[in-house]
Amino acid sequence: MCGLCGLLGEDIHWSDPINDEWPRRRERLLRIATINRILIPFHLKVSDFQGAAYLVQNATGRQELASGLEQLWQTVETLLGYPLDPFNEQLMKHLEQIQ
């Protein structure tokens, strides 16, 4: 557990922050903000749950908890009913418009 943030921490993952430029909690919130930009076309929203899990909600109010990035994508798939594909036409168009 991080003594400053009080985070229990998830499983180690290769995508974890590689330096300690910012506190872990800030890194986590930045990651969630980035994920939410991807999820806009799918009407899903991710929020932090006590610094130790992700809360994924859809437009109808259904919500699921996920621990770690791998499980998050699995949960998104469950709520969507299909895998979130980085080649998804709708998703790529949405990101291209941001540019």
Added chain:
Amino acid sequence: MTITMHVITGFLGSGKTTLLKRLLADPLMHDTAVLINEFGEVGIDHLLVQEVSSDTILLSSGCVCCAVRGELKEALINLLERRRKGEIPAFSRVILETTGLASPAPILATLTLDPQLRGRFKLGQVVTVVDALNALSQAEHYPEWLAQIAVADKLLLSKVDLVTDVQYKPLQTQLAAISHGIPLFISGQLDDPVNQLFNQGLESEDIASKVKEWQLYSPMPTAHSDKVNVCCLVMDNSLNWTGFGIWLSLLLKCHGAHILRVKGILNIGPKEQPLVIHGVQHHLHPPIHLTHWPDPQDQRSRIVFIVRDLDTKQLQRSFNAFSTLMKSNYSKI
């Protein structure tokens, strides 16, 4: 202490057992535990010193030899337990022989993801034995063959003396295209197999030169078969690790089965050291920091994907689309 586990893979009949026979007789193997499929095939009776149990024997070199009869995880934990009890001598590395039809990716995932093995074992070199006589036909008919080549850190070509130059040339071309800069050894020309095949890869002091061997800086390769393609992505500006990690984790989750290998060097900011990534199928190894750029004149991020049945144009487009989230200043918004 974390024990390094090296892997010997290769298609059925490629010469894994022949290599093992040679390795087991080598005195340099004294601090090694070898996990093999069957004792009978290797024929090590003349080297046997003591039978520790029905599936574990001690050889004259001090090498411990175990037959894997079930799960790899179980075999590795048993090995540690026996070492702790003093039933077998201490060893500093493990060499695993995979079955000929196995894709090595799940083995690598077990080693790094399993909570009981993580921290106790780490992946060393993956040596793939290639049968020069039958490789091209195996490449044509068996998808596992390709997965075994793509995952390799070292390639060992066997039965080269049985092929003519006309047969050898196309194989050499195909291997060069798939392996993308992996060192290639000829079985009959190995002087010191233990050191040549299992010396430290990315753990060596000169990681930058190892990364240079990956040919990330070679011109954009062209397609070399209908199914297998190499895709090289380049980003001029430094990238944001959080955004990149999100894209890559999504890509590996969704298309990992089609990604035979991914390797890259990333520029994650002017004050940061270059970061090396490499992975197989759904699995990515922990990133490694380099002390300097292999080519100081070119500090762009470069990622090479070796893919099978995956549209590389879509891969490039997805990377470009997500690049908004990978811009280094994005996370400071």
